[in-house]
Amino acid sequence: MPPYAWGIHHPLHPNYEGVGKDVLARFMHVLDLPADEIIARELPELRKRSYDLVRNSIFSGINGTMVTNIVGAGLRFQCELPFKALGLKEEDASALEEQIEQLFYLHAETENIDASRTKNFYELQKVNCHMWFDAGDGIAQLCNLPDRPMAVSSLAVNMIDAARVCNPNYRLDTPEFSGGIEKGSYGEPIRYHVLTNDNYYTSTWVPVDVFSNTGVRNITHVYSETRAGQSRGVPHITPVLKTFSHINKYSEAELKAATIASFFAIMIKQVSMDGSQFTPGGVDVGQTLGIHKPKDVAADIKMAPGQMVNMPQGYSFETIKSDRPNSGYGTFIESKLREIAIALEIPYEILVKTFGQSYSASRGAMLEFWKLVKVYRNTFAFRFCQHVFERFLLEMVATNRIRIPGYLNDAYTRRLINSSAVWVGPPKGMIDEQKEAQAAKIRMEARLSTLKEEIINLTGGDLNSKYTQMKAERRMIRELDATEAA
DSSP states (O other), rough: OTTOOOTTTOSSSSSSSOOOOOOOOOGGOOOOOOHHHHHHHHHHHHHHHHHHHHHOTTTHHHHHHHHHHTTTOEEEEEEEEOOOHTTOOOHHHHHHHHHHHHHHHHHTTTTGGTTTSSSSHHHHHHHHHHHHHHSSSSEEEEEEEEEEEEEEEOEEEEEEOGGGGGOGGGOOOBTTTTTEEOOOSOOOOOEEEEEEESSSSEEEEEEESBOOOTSBEEEEEEEOOOOTTOSSSTTGGGGHHHHHHHHHHHHHHHHHHHHHHOOOOOEEEEEESSSOOOTTTOOHHHHTTTTTOOOOHHHHHHOOOOOOOOOOOOOEEOOOOOOOOOHHHHHHHHHHHHHHHHHHHHOHHHHTTOSSSSSHHHHHHHHHHHHHHHHHHHHHHIIIIHHHHHHHHHHHTTTTTTTTTTTTTOHHHHHHHHHEEEEEEOOOOOOHHHHHHHHHHHHHHSSSHHHHHHHHTOOOOOOHHHHHHHHHHHHHHHHHHHHHOO
16 A cells, blocks of 8 residues: 555655644644633633723724724614515505614614613614624623603613623533523524622522524624634634733833933942042041041032033043833834734724825725625624614514514515615725715716615715705705895
């Protein structure tokens, strides 16, 4: 049999260099374990270190940049019903879209949608997204609180801190129970266990079913899933936590050194008559015999701007030179920030908020970053915003606030209506607005894009509201022109 036949591994010549036995590969001792087994045991410590950097480090702006670009002032709901698939006329579909949007806006823009009654829906999005990036998990409970007066809907969102979702009695993880999440035979989450009371004497956990008996969702969980069977997420800056810690220590040391070096310091030396310096520990003969009392000459020398000092005979001074600030500090930090940018998939220009290169380079960095933002935005909209909307719409139809035939009984109709939600966030921004507007015009003229799509991309607005406003403005202008002509 040849030495490299199928099924035979040659130990001295591996197929992949990464599994070699050289000096560097010996330090790569990695355990091949399931995703939950790797994450669950280290997740609490990762959260603590991430929160510490967010509180006390300048690198907290990285997560802030992501949240600002993903949700900004909030993802706005737009309804686009497939009226042909639903068997509706276009006029009837437009009226239904307007009714759904209006009712959702009325509830989303009040504090009644928040279980704590402190935030509206768009502020809840920001908090949930921050929890996602800072702690790795953005978890919320969807509940009904019908005792709130003047509320459009009884739906309320209860935000749950990621650290409070943990195993009851802090028991060890198992394949069916990991990170406070109870899973089914296919790994699907069945129940979340939330710690509600934790003190020295007692700890209480409350189980929350992901779905009720009627199939209504009760839990939303936003996290980045990178492996099959992964139940919990990790903080966004996990790959560079160690690098951030070292950079913080290095920057603090350099700052202290530069602060100390900023003080003007001189060293006064006592020399003999022939110009040689006294040796340390030398004995003054006059002082030994009690002939004279030594005088602290250095204490009598005062420094002032522009002052000329006449040094006493036998004394000289030297300035203490310092190499701070470190001339290589900026180059070193820049190189480390570029490594961090690669690890987090954020262009360097976006990471440091510097656009000093050419227009093409800056635009290229923005477009690359926008790809990442769209991926995260789609995940956030699907795992949080969409679930909130579906729960809201179900209540509106069940209470006859909105009449949609077949929505409660036909799964096909319900799916068509639920999939009509479009979540519009802040636009990607423009470096040269004139070029961007001209490109949008060319795309529309070539039938490559629509006016609605360009409005979403350039301003993040809504075509219907803009159309209504433009009609009102043109009517006002015509009336003004008629008044001036008269």
